[in-house]
Amino acid sequence: MSNHSLNYSTLPGYFEHDEQPEGPQFRATTLPGFGLIHRRYDTDGDSGHEQTQWERFMHFLNHLNKEASDQARYKLIFVMRHGQGFHNVKEAQVGRAAWEAKWALLDGDDEMTWADAKLTEKGKSQALEIKATLERDIREMKVPLPGKCYISPLARCLETTRLAFSGLEWPRDQPFKPIIKEALRERLGRHTCDRRSTRSWIESNYPEFKIESGFTEQDELWQPNYRETLDEHVVRVRQLLDDIFNSEESSVISFTAHSGAIRALYALTEHKEVWVAPGAMVPLLLVATPQ
Numbered sequence: 001m002s003n004h005s006l007n008y009s010t011l012p013g014y015f016e017h018d019e020q021p022e023g024p025q026f027r028a029t030t031l032p033g034f035g036l037i038h039r040r041y042d043t044d045g046d047s048g049h050e051q052t053q054w055e056r057f058m059h060f061l062n063h064l065n066k067e068a069s070d071q072a073r074y075k076l077i078f079v080m081r082h083g084q085g086f087h088n089v090k091e092a093q094v095g096r097a098a099w100e101a102k103w104a105l106l107d108g109d110d111e112m113t114w115a116d117a118k119l120t121e122k123g124k125s126q127a128l129e130i131k132a133t134l135e136r137d138i139r140e141m142k143v144p145l146p147g148k149c150y151i152s153p154l155a156r157c158l159e160t161t162r163l164a165f166s167g168l169e170w171p172r173d174q175p176f177k178p179i180i181k182e183a184l185r186e187r188l189g190r191h192t193c194d195r196r197s198t199r200s201w202i203e204s205n206y207p208e209f210k211i212e213s214g215f216t217e218q219d220e221l222w223q224p225n226y227r228e229t230l231d232e233h234v235v236r237v238r239q240l241l242d243d244i245f246n247s248e249e250s251s252v253i254s255f256t257a258h259s260g261a262i263r264a265l266y267a268l269t270e271h272k273e274v275w276v277a278p279g280a281m282v283p284l285l286l287v288a289t290p291q
Contacts, residue, residue, distance in 0.1 A: 004246075004291070005291060006241070006242060006289060007288065007290070007291050008268055008269045008286060008287070009269050009286070009287055009289075010266075010269045010270065010286055010287075011074075011286070011287055012271075013039075014036065014037055014039075014057065014283075015034070015035045015037060015282075015283045015284075016035035016037060017031070017035050017274060017283065017284075018272065018274075019272070020272075022273045022274060022275070023273060023275025026275065027276065027277035027280070028274050028275065028277060028282050029280045030129070030280045030281050031282075033053070033141050033143065034078070034133075034137065034143060034281065034283045035282070036053055036057055036283070038053055041057070041060040042063075043056070043059050043060045044056055051142075052140075052142045054141045054142045054143050054144070055142045058142075058144055058252075061074060061076060061251055061252075061285075062251065065251055071289065071290070072288065073245055073287070073288045074285065074287050074288075075244075075245070075250075075251055075252070075285075075286050076144075076252045076253075076283060076284070076286075077253055077254065077283070077285075078146055078252070078253070078254040078281055078282075078283055078284075079254070079262055079265070079276065079281065079282050079283070080160065080161075080164065080255065080256045080257070080281040081256075081257065081258065081259060081262060081276040081278055081279065081280055081281075082119070082123070082127075082152075082154075082156040082157045082159075082256065082279070083119050083120075083123030083124060083125075083126035083159075083160050083278055083279035084120050084122045084123035084126060085114065085117035085118060085120065085123055085278075086113065086118060086120055086193075087104070087114035087117040087191075087193035088117075088123075088278060089120060090103055090109070090112065090114055091103070091104075104190065104191040104192070104193065105191070114193045115192040115193065115195060116155045116193065116195055116197045117154075117156050117193040118155045119159045119160065123159075123160070123279060124159070124163060126160075126278060126279020127160040127164045127279055128163055128164070129279065130160075130279065130280075130281050131164045131165070131166075131168070133281075134164070134165075134168060135168065138168070138169075144252045145168060145170060145252070146250070146252050146253050146254035147174055147249075147250025148174075148179060148250050148253045148254075149161060149176070149177075149178040149179065149253070149254045150178070150179050150184060150240075150253060150254065150256070151209070151255070151256040151257075152180075152184040152186070152256060152257050152258060153180045153181075153182060153184075153185065153211075154185060154193075154194065154196050154258070155196075155197060157184070157256045158180075158202065158205070158206050158209065160256055160279070161178050161209075162206065162208075164256075164281075165178070174250075176208070177210050178209050178256070179209075179210045179212060180209055180211045180212060180215065181212055181240060182212070182215065182221060183236050183237065183239055183240035183243070184240060184257045184261055185221070185257075185258070186257075186258035186260050187228045187230075187258075187260040187261075187264075188222055188223070188227070189223045189224070189227040190223075190225070190226065191227070194222065194258075195219055195222040196219045198217055198218060198219075199215055199217045199218075200217060230263075230264065230267065233260065233261070234267050237261065237264045237265050238268055241268070241288070245288045254281075259275060259276060262275075262276050263275070265284075269286060
């Protein structure tokens with residue numbers, strides 16, 4: 001498959017999350033075993049020993065990629081929304097209308113700062129709950145760790161990723177080294193919570209993370225007087241997927257991102273608009289095909 005823009009779609013029928021209600025009243029949470037549906041696969045029975053549902057699913061996924069050759073690429077993406085940030089707290093206090101009209105445009109108030117919002121104590125606990133779920137499900141169900149972790153450069157995503165993934169038993173040939181991608185950011189513009197910190201700040205505070213090439217010192221994408229549209233956000237997510245699907249060999253990856261970024265991902269892949277709760281991780285089976 002040549003390196004150009006691809007068609008992306010989700011394959012439903014494998015995870016409970018795929019059929020959950022659409023938002024915003026409903027918010028998807030992290031499910032035991034990440035909601036993998038108990039079902040049979042055409043590839044069952046190829047192995048000589050009793051396998052968990054997750055082992056059988058991974059055998060099926062690897063078979064899909066092997067059989068597809070250059071006609072398609074399949075990836076399982078663990079999509080993690082950052083834990084609760086101070087911007088979430090302020091919006092809940094004042095309501096969405098007042099947040100959009102006034103408070104989102106400010107750096108903070110007398111009680112808290114939400115410019116490049118950091119995690120609250122509750123947000124940190126939510127990230128640690130993901131880690132506990134991973135530790136249990138990796139051990140008991142053989143849930144795979146992502147071969148690569150891609151993350152938004154905003155502080156709440158950096159912090160969530162470190163708390164959720166650090167200390168897990170990563171393979172020696174695939175150590176924990178998340179890759180920071182500008183394209184995973186929240187909807188750009190106006191809201192100060194979505195204006196990132198400097199490259200120097202990120203390097204100083206998250207030295208174990210890898211920053212993608214071309215990453216500037218100052219945030220050159222965020223504009224104080226223009227808010228990115230959903231259509232523009234979808235274009236940015238498409239560019240992200242093109243980059244990853246054309247260069248990344250791992251069949252299991254993770255995104256640490258934001259509610260708006262996840263909704264743009266769903267819009268691109270024609271997935272139901274299932275809103276994800278703060279500090280939750282949900283699976284998504286994607287297929288990329290030539291245009």
